[in-house]
Amino acid sequence: MEANIAAKAKARILDVGSINMDLVVRAQRFPVAGETLRGEGFKLVPGGKGSNQAVAASRLGGTVKMIGRVGADTFGPALKKTLEDAGVDAAEVKPDPNAATGVAFIILDAAGQNSIIIAQGANLTVLPQDLHTLGKLFDDSNVLLLQLEIPMESVVEAVKMAKERGVKVVLDAGPPTPLSKELIKQIDVLSPNETEASALLGREVAPTAEDAEKAAKELLARGAGAVVFKLGERGCLVVTKDEVVHLPSYIVEVVDTTGAGDAFTAALAVALGEGKSLREASVFASAAGALAVTKFGAQPSMPARAEVERFLANPPKTRPI
DSSP: OOOOOSOSSOOEEEEEOOOEEEEEEEOSSOOOTTOOOOOEEEEEEEEOHHHHHHHHHHHTTOEEEEEEEEESSSHHHHHHHHHHHTTOEEEEEEEETTSOOEEEEEEEOTTSOEEEEEEOGGGGGOOHHHHHTOHHHHHTOSEEEEOSSSOHHHHHHHHHHHHHTTOEEEEEOOSOOOOOHHHHTTOSEEEOOHHHHHHHHTSOOOSSHHHHHHHHHHHHHTTOSOEEEEOGGGOEEEEOSSOEEEEOOBOOOOSOOTTHHHHHHHHHHHHHHTTOOHHHHHHHHHHHHHHHTTSSSSGGGOOOHHHHHHHHHSOOOBOOO
């Protein structure tokens, strides 16, 4: 896959989302019910889908502002500093004195696949009224980047404020959560995987390109502007009312899949904010996602713009479709 990734304009990203500390341990496999396994390599790693995507979007060349909440504990200031160190404007990442910072408990198996449990904590205190006084942040943005780890009413309000200002809405549909048809109609680019698409449609979506295409077309019929369906090692599907394009994944050495989807969606938002076509943006996103799995941790694995440009200048082989 090739893409012209020279920036046509500066992407101005507003990310309204979650901020977590990831507690990560490695094990040979995932435990079954009632089983205790020996793990190794425990680490604390900054995470949260919103925060991951903010860091990734900044590293990929976007101007990024984030709205979120942390707890009044030791994790909160550390996570805000991580955002700032990555170049994200975190002035609206505020501590909630009555909540703990969100955490994610992550198990990595020997193949680098992950299993995650999230305790949302302060992320649940991102409320619609918090957004009402922040209209200028929406005014100054050309892409709103959202996930589903904050209250749904806040997602709805953020989308409403963006659409009133002509700001493009990119929504990562994780974690799996049903969305109203009214909300889906306001989303310019919806990006689920098969588990998330199952929650959106209320039916099981099989892990095949054929069923992903069927699901994406159902989401278009419900009003989504476009669907970029993440298929993991099988690549992604770009589905609009005019075309269906299957982009294969790149063959890379997998170290840790945590955060790969966040790198993908952030790259998609940045490229769209620069004025690229959805297909160009999806190629750029595929490269960012591939690079993310070659490193350990969520935010530490988010690639820089220069890395993606080098990758696309001399890409590895892709998996057969």
